[in-house]
Amino acid sequence: xxxxxxxxxxxxxxxxxxxxxxxxxxxxxxxxxxxxxxxxxxxxxxxxxxxxxxxxxxxxxxxxxxxxxxxxxxxxxxxxxxxxxxxxxxxxxxxxxxxxxxxxxxxxxxxxxxxxxxxxxxxxxxxxxxxxxxxxxxxxxxxxxxxxxxxxxxxxxxxxxxxxxxxxxxxxxxxxxxxxxxxxxxxxxxxxxxxxxxxxxxxxxxxxxxxxxxxxxxxxxxxxxxxxxxxxxxxxxxxxxxxxxxxxxxxxxxxxxxxxxxxxxxxxxxxxxxxxxxxxxxxxxxxxxxxxxxxxxxxxxxxxxxxxxxxxxxxxxxxxxxxxxx
Amino acid sequence: xxxxxxxxxxxxxxxxxxxxxxxxxxxxxxxxxxxxxxxxxxxxxxxxxxxxxxxxxxxxxxxxxxxxxxxxxxxxxxxxxxxxxxxxxxxxxxxxxxxxxxxxxxxxxxxxxxxxxxxxxxxxxxxxxxxxxxxxxxxxxxxxxxxxxxxxxxxxxxxxxxxxxxxxxxxxxxxxxxxxxxxxxxxxxxxxxxxxxxxxxxxxxxxxxxxxxxxxxxxxxxxxxxxxxxxxxxxxxxxxxxxxxxxxxxxxxxxxxxxxxxxxxxxxxxxxxxxxxxxxxxxxxxxxxxxxxxxxxxxxxxxxxxxxxxxxxxxxxxxxxxxxxx
Numbered sequence: 208x209x210x211x212x213x214x215x216x217x218x219x220x221x222x223x224x225x226x227x228x229x230x231x232x233x234x235x236x237x238x239x240x241x242x243x244x245x246x247x248x249x250x251x252x253x254x255x256x257x258x259x260x261x262x263x264x265x266x267x268x269x270x271x272x273x274x275x276x277x278x279x280x281x282x283x284x285x286x287x288x289x290x291x292x293x294x295x296x297x298x299x300x301x302x303x304x305x306x307x308x309x310x311x312x313x314x315x316x317x318x319x320x321x322x323x324x325x326x327x328x329x330x331x332x333x334x335x336x337x338x339x340x341x342x343x344x345x346x347x348x349x350x351x352x353x354x355x356x357x358x359x360x361x362x363x364x365x366x367x368x369x370x371x372x373x374x375x376x377x378x379x380x381x382x383x384x385x386x387x388x389x390x391x392x393x394x395x396x397x398x399x400x401x402x403x404x405x406x407x408x409x410x411x412x413x414x415x416x417x418x419x420x421x422x423x424x425x426x427x428x429x430x431x432x433x434x435x436x437x438x439x440x441x442x443x444x445x446x447x448x449x450x451x452x453x454x455x456x457x458x459x460x461x462x463x464x465x466x467x468x469x470x471x472x473x474x475x476x477x478x479x480x481x482x483x484x485x486x487x488x489x490x491x492x493x494x495x496x497x498x499x500x501x502x503x504x505x506x507x508x509x510x511x512x513x514x515x516x517x518x519x520x521x522x523x524x525x526x527x528x529x530x531x532x533x
Numbered sequence: 534x535x536x537x538x539x540x541x542x543x544x545x546x547x548x549x550x551x552x553x554x555x556x557x558x559x560x561x562x563x564x565x566x567x568x569x570x571x572x573x574x575x576x577x578x579x580x581x582x583x584x585x586x587x588x589x590x591x592x593x594x595x596x597x598x599x600x601x602x603x604x605x606x607x608x609x610x611x612x613x614x615x616x617x618x619x620x621x622x623x624x625x626x627x628x629x630x631x632x633x634x635x636x637x638x639x640x641x642x643x644x645x646x647x648x649x650x651x652x653x654x655x656x657x658x659x660x661x662x663x664x665x666x667x668x669x670x671x672x673x674x675x676x677x678x679x680x681x682x683x684x685x686x687x688x689x690x691x692x693x694x695x696x697x698x699x700x701x702x703x704x705x706x707x708x709x710x711x712x713x714x715x716x717x718x719x720x721x722x723x724x725x726x727x728x729x730x731x732x733x734x735x736x737x738x739x740x741x742x743x744x745x746x747x748x749x750x751x752x753x754x755x756x757x758x759x760x761x762x763x764x765x766x767x768x769x770x771x772x773x774x775x776x777x778x779x780x781x782x783x784x785x786x787x788x789x790x791x792x793x794x795x796x797x798x799x800x801x802x803x804x805x806x807x808x809x810x811x812x813x814x815x816x817x818x819x820x821x822x823x824x825x826x827x828x829x830x831x832x833x834x835x836x837x838x839x840x841x842x843x844x845x846x847x848x849x850x851x852x853x854x855x856x857x858x859x
Contacts, residue, residue: 229552229772235559259766263773265702266758268694270709368594376591383596432592440585446555447589 211273212237213328215246215288217319218295218337219277220253222442225260226449227292232264232272236453237460244274248284249295281322288327292452293319293347296337306527309342313531316343320350327354334455335361336448340394341472341486342524348474348486349532356484357497360459361472363390363398363488365444365451370400370429374407377425378415384408389490389504390470392517393524398488399513400429404504422509463492468501476500479514485521537599538563539654541572541614543645544621544663545603546579548768551586552775553618558590558598562779563786570600574610575621607648614653618778619645619673622663632853635668639857642669646676653680660781661687662774666720667798667812668850674800674812675858682810683823686785687798689716689724689814691770691777696726696755700733703751704741710734715816715830716796717805718843719850724814725839726755730830748835789818794827802826805840811847 214231216224228245230236237243245264247257257277264275278284285291296315299308316335323333331354335344344361348354367390375382389401402421405412413421428435436444458469468490475481478489478500490501506514525532540557542550554571556562563569571590573583583603590601604610611617622641625634642661649659657680661670670687674680693716701708715727728747731738739747754761762770784795794816801807804815804826816827832840851858 225772226552226555229776230556230559233556233561233776235561255765256767259762259768260772262758262762262765263770265698266691266695266762266770266773267776268697268701268708268711269776270707273707365592369592371594372591375594381596381599382594385594432588436585436588436592439581439588441582442585444589444592446551446586447592450555450559450593450595 209241211242211244212290213244213246213288214290214292215248215284215327216292216294217248217284218293219247220249220256220260221294222445223294223336223448223452224249226446227294227452228260228264229267230449230453232267232269234271236456239271242271242273245272245276246284246288247275247277248281249279251279254279281319282326285323285326288323288331290456291323291327291331291333293333293335293337293343294452296343298338309339309524309527312337312339312343313346313528316346317350317531320347323347324351324353332358332459333360334452335359336452338394339524341488341521342528344472344486345484345525346528346531352533356474359474359486360455361394361486361488362451362455363394363470363472364455364458365448366390366394366398366400366429367470368447368451368454369432370402370405370425373425373428374402374405374412374416377420378407380407385412386467387490388470389468390488391514392488393521394472394488395517395520396430397517397520398430399510399517400426401510402426403507403510459493459498461493468492471498473498473500478502479504481518482522485518485525487518487521535567537568537570538616539570539572539614540616540618541574541610541653542618542620543574543610544619545573546575546582546586547620548771549620549662549774549778550575552772553620553778554586554590555593556775556779558593558595560597562782565597568597568599571598571602572610572614573601573603574607575605577605580605607645608652611649611652614649614657616782617649617653617657617659619659619661619663619669620778622669624664635665635850635853638663638665638669639672639854642673643676643857646673649673650677650679658684658785659686660778661685662778664720665850667814667847668854670798670812671810671851672854672857678859682800685800685812686781687720687812687814688777688781689720689796689798690781690784691774692716692720692724692726692755693796694773694777694780695758696728696731696751699751699754700728700731700738700742703746704733706733711738712793713816714796715794716814717840718814719847720798720814721843721846722756723843723846724756725836725843726752727836728752729833729836785819785824787819794818797824799824799826804828805830807844808848811844811851813844813847
């Protein structure tokens, strides 16, 4: 049997963590032939909860789960980790300015970036989920300069999945008929779900669906879906966020089918006029042990405007945390 | 592609349901080549929650998930269902006598049994999880006399999984080295986790572990594990219970490896002196479209005493709900 993949998860005592860890242990992330070790990391006050989650993981008798560590200590949690999933972050509270939110979270991600660089495995890859995830990723990456840029990811797979289902339901097709549903930019309300290049059973979505619905209803539904789920459930997306984490890792480590792409925020290499280093969601293709940003996607004026807006927001976030970028 | 398997789940808005539905939709219960339809059933006050869960299932873009129905109506929920997972039940509250608990839940399971018989698919199989699950299963089955006895199950897989891990950790072995960990009787504190027949890497557990630990610490830990998890997490087992549901269905529909068994409460055929019809946990082997109760397991005096105790409890439960058994 292969050696275990060590997966460290921050905020593991939260709802996303609870929806995630059982699925990783069952083999959904790395396959049913790959053993795993889990590091459940959370704050001191969450320790009884992560200890309880560990008990429940034990109670599943998962054949692939070789070890579970619960800890508040980043060095212990990240030690030799092959994958680090940064889920924990401070949520925005009433009266909190966006700048405050960026600063509070920024400090957390400085420490986490440093601890990852110091302790994780040489092949570590990092997926940032805790919001604002693009800028949290930017900060953590800046705090870990020895880790190559192509190891850093911030999650837009949930947006991509949400957008796919909206298109599938609108056209009464199966969701796996929807391909190339690119999310551009920031994982926030400024993101641009690019319906211009999405296909449904090989046909352009724009040929099958009226433009007014795509331009307005579709884009807004995807951008505001998180709030709609909170309104219905009385709690934020957890099961679907955990699922998107699994999808993200699988999409990164699995060869992308010919002619397809998936969306993920990664450090820009200058593609599409996005300044180098900014964590921006692009269409990606998995390639060997890494990925490439799909080139040559053309944008009309409307798309350019939307991409410029989300880029501007990310640059403002970057400016707000400049002091933490080393 | 195969036709979808229709899975109906009661109490779907609860924590076990939330831990379960994403894993079923991902293909963990029936395999990644089998599409599924989900029926999320719950009480009126839970409707916003199950509607929110449906939104999140949509947001996962699961290729195998062909349809999700949310409903309070049993006829709609059970219509043509191939599998019914009865998770919902009324938990015991302070000051409630065991008899009251049996009666309150009994009424629910009478209605559910009738609705299953009237609406479900001809091949329906039913797994009862809501407690007291053995007696709830007894009542539902009695209310659906046209459904063959071998379609009814009450869950002891969580106890079995818990027991396996206790033996694995005690002997520092992998949990999949532990086999034939039989749970006898009631899914309650009187259950008997039969360490006499468990093997670890082919050797008897009783040869590898001192008797005092097995007879006392082990049995008590397994029997009281649910309470220990509540104490740690501040919430009852959900992820591990959902996992045991997945294991249960998979163990029933997958050929059991030669020389092995799994534990599940089923209507007794008189085996081991258990009166016919009582829902009692036995060692089972999956066989063709059904199962057989493994015969010839021998019990010493201590085991006989423990099995008699759990049998007596089940008979008392049966007596308490006699009026609902038709």
